[in-house]
Amino acid sequence: MMNLPESDSEDELPPGWEERVTGDGSVYYANHLTKNTQWTHPRTGKKKVVLGDLPYGWERCIDKSTGKVLYIDHENHRTTYTDPRLAFAVEEKEHINDFRQRFDASSTALHVLHGRDLTNTTALITGANTGIGFETARSLLKHGCKVIFGCRNVRAAEEAIEKIRQEKSTAAENCEALHLDLTSLKSVVTFANVVKVKYKVLNAVILNAGVFGLPYSKTEDGYETTFQVRKFDTGHNLSQYFIT
Template identity: 35%
Template sequence: MKTVLITGANKSIGYETARQLLQQGYSVYLGSRDLENGQEAVEKLKAEGLNQVEAIQIDVGNSDSVNAARATLGQKIQSLDVLINNAGISGGMPQAALTASIEQFQNVFDINLFGVIRVTQAFIDLLRNSPEPRIVNVSSSQGSLTLASDPANQYYHHKGAVYQPSKSALNMYTIALAYELRGLPFKVNAVDPGFVATDFNNQRGTGTVQEAGTRIAKYAMIGADGPTGKFISEEYNLETGEVPW
């Protein structure tokens, strides 16, 4: 049975991704900053008959928490097949380029970029033990420099001077990570779940968590012939999924 760790999975898109992978026969470690919330999510999934799931306390913004999660997981499994870096924050509004505080930038980057780096570096040894390791970095089309600068883009006027750079930086990290792992059986991709109605955006999104979960799960399960080092947004490109950086 393949194993997957999903950060920020006690609710919303992460939770739905966990559900869909459980339905596909994966064993899921459901990462949650608050262990009680994670355990509540686990009980909800088990009530649906999805039993191969366990909560893991992990605060991606805290190195001690990440390392403790790695130690805990290492006592349970010898290899990790999939890492989904889902945890993220928006940074709140407003996010004007001239008035957003340095602290606001630091808080968002600490989760959306540095959190991904902390987790990836901590769990890379377990991933290397898998015959077909997969890393999915949950990004956003808002991180595309090309789309964000295009007046024809439907979200052109949706500017978040803090959130958008954090996802652009995450995309660049994904490129570098995929490059370093080239020649190995890894598949590393940045995946945009789409503009989904969640608490993250005060339910303003037009998509569903089910659609988002399907998009993420798809790239967690890709085969040896699947893409790596790509930026995927099926909301924009239904044919190949690829969108410009």
């Protein structure tokens, strides 16, 4: 067994090593120090494979001048020689109860949804007009999901939907903006009733809305504003209003 530098992660490659993938999806490892390659991970001794299609917006092509395989990310307008599926490579006999973390702070919503077909599903996202909520909605739409934007500012929600609509690759007709003001329990109940009438099934309720750094104030229901918005979007759980 070779003597390798210590690491906090058994899956981290030692210095001088590079992870690559063949055309049929088999992962191999190149040691630039010894100029050798091998099929097994230098730390774990296990083999890996990449499965499924390329992530949304990616294209595989051949560089005519060099004959090398290129991967083009049309979403972010960049090109790389590294197969983007390597980030999601799995061990050939991956155990069902292997709960090692697959995503981190650098992962995007498109990465998390890679390979999923969400056609004929419906998701409700609170605060979907901006930030994390907007990127979540945008990514779900790209994978075929219908998305309900539950927002306090309906005009801002409609502008966000229009922004998505301008991306011709996204089915923005699967969006709908509905008014939801979490500082008003009356608004929460009204919103829930409208959704239940218009949609037979909700496959996901993504509780994203929130406020931060406000001066002390109370809602019309007598609760401190930050507490009510977060309580009824997470702790109290808005989804309870959709249980019939």
